[in-house]
Amino acid sequence: MPSRRAFMGTASAALLAACSPQPPRGAGAAVSLLNVSYDPTRELYADINSIFARFWAEQHGRVDITMSHGASGSQAHAVIEGEPAQVVTLAVPYDIDQIAERGLIARTWQARLPNNSAPYTSIIVFVVRQGNPKQIRDWSDLARSDVGIVMPDPKTSGGARWTYLAAWAYAMQRLHIEPRSFMRLLFGNTATLASGARAATEAFYGGEGDVLLAWENEAHNLVDQGGFEIITPSLSIRAEPAVAVVDANTQEPHVREAAEGYLEFLYTREAQEVIARRYYRPFDAEVLAANADRFPNVPLVTVQDVFLSWHDAHQMHFRDGGVFDQIRSSQ
Numbered sequence: 480m481p482s483r484r485a486f487m488g489t490a491s492a493a494l495l496a497a498c499s500p501q502p503p504r505g506a507g508a509a510v511s512l513l514n515v516s517y518d519p520t521r522e523l524y525a526d527i528n529s530i531f532a533r534f535w536a537e538q539h540g541r542v543d544i545t546m547s548h549g550a551s552g553s554q555a556h557a558v559i560e561g562e563p564a565q566v567v568t569l570a571v572p573y574d575i576d577q578i579a580e581r582g583l584i585a586r587t588w589q590a591r592l593p594n595n596s597a598p599y600t601s602i603i604v605f606v607v608r609q610g611n612p613k614q615i616r617d618w619s620d621l622a623r624s625d626v627g628i629v630m631p632d633p634k635t636s637g638g639a640r641w642t643y644l645a646a647w648a649y650a651m652q653r654l655h656i657e658p659r660s661f662m663r664l665l666f667g668n669t670a671t672l673a674s675g676a677r678a679a680t681e682a683f684y685g686g687e688g689d690v691l692l693a694w695e696n697e698a699h700n701l702v703d704q705g706g707f708e709i710i711t712p713s714l715s716i717r718a719e720p721a722v723a724v725v726d727a728n729t730q731e732p733h734v735r736e737a738a739e740g741y742l743e744f745l746y747t748r749e750a751q752e753v754i755a756r757r758y759y760r761p762f763d764a765e766v767l768a769a770n771a772d773r774f775p776n777v778p779l780v781t782v783q784d785v786f787l788s789w790h791d792a793h794q795m796h797f798r799d800g801g802v803f804d805q806i807r808s809s810q
Contacts, residue, residue, distance in 0.1 A: 509542065511545065514567070515564035517638070518551070519676045521548055550635040550636045552637060553675070556577075564725050567725060569720065571720070575723050582727070596721045599751075603645050603712075613626055615690050628670060628689070629687055630669065630673070637720070638697075648714065667810050670688040716779060
């Protein structure tokens with residue numbers, strides 16, 4: 480199995496990939512964009528940014544794209560506190576809503592782009608060590624006393640919030656029990672509750688726990704290192720990471736044009752094929768169909784099916800003193 484340093488080197492190389500385009504054909508100053516994104520999108524945007532920069536240079540002029548990565552909730556807070564992002568690409572629509580509530584983004588932001596401004600979807604899967612020594616097959620196995628779970632913290636991580644809601648829905652729909660009892664067992668088994676998705680991956684790669692609860696794309700990144708397997712549970716959740724222009728930081732017309740162009744580019748055929756190649760489920764139906772063998776067909780719940788809305792889910796589960804805090808304090 481490769482060393483932890485080898486895995487970190489792979490991630491760092493993707494993060495440091497250059498986004499500089501060819502010299503622009505037309506006149507005009509270069510535009511700089513800061514994309515504040517959630518934790519495991521480093522490799523995706525390393526690919527997307529270089530392609531978009533070349534495209535924009537041919538049509539408009541040079542664009543330089545800088546990335547910031549971290550847990551989705553923490554990233555939203557950073558923008559609220561003044562990080563000068565021109566675009567945000569976050570794991571949970573609720574995190575963008577929080578920025579909008581501070582007046583930095585229009586409250587109607589989801590109507591600006593197709594699919595409620597979600598250029599792709601994803602699901603939550605399990606990663607186990609080669610051979611699956613604990614024989615973990617479904618969510619119910621996570622409640623066993625001999626299983627150590629590695630996952631991010633729902634208080635900071637968008638992926639962890641999707642994971643929590645998927646587990647809650649499984650307890651309701653498949654176990655037909657009051658979900659809190661199942662969730663107490665699950666979180667009682669957490670060997671590591673990391674700050675974000677990539678930190679959880681690194682902990683699992685380094686030897687902690689028996690199973691990693693992860694984004695589908697992050698699971699494939701880990702499996703590519705060797706020594707791991709993906710387990711797709713019998714039920715998952717349709718996770719819908721979303722994107723938005725930060726209105727307060729795009730007042731100059733040429734900056735606004737580039738920021739809007741950047742997010743619109745995510746829906747193009749070229750970008751959607753990159754999205755599929757990186758194991759995110761593309762919005763484009765034709766691209767998704769062409770890559771169907773990469774994405775197992777699994778029953779999915781949605782936030783609206785089980786929790787009414789992200790606002791309702793947050794208020795019940797993730798606010799200070801909510802159900803998640805109650806579950807943790809009871810252990």
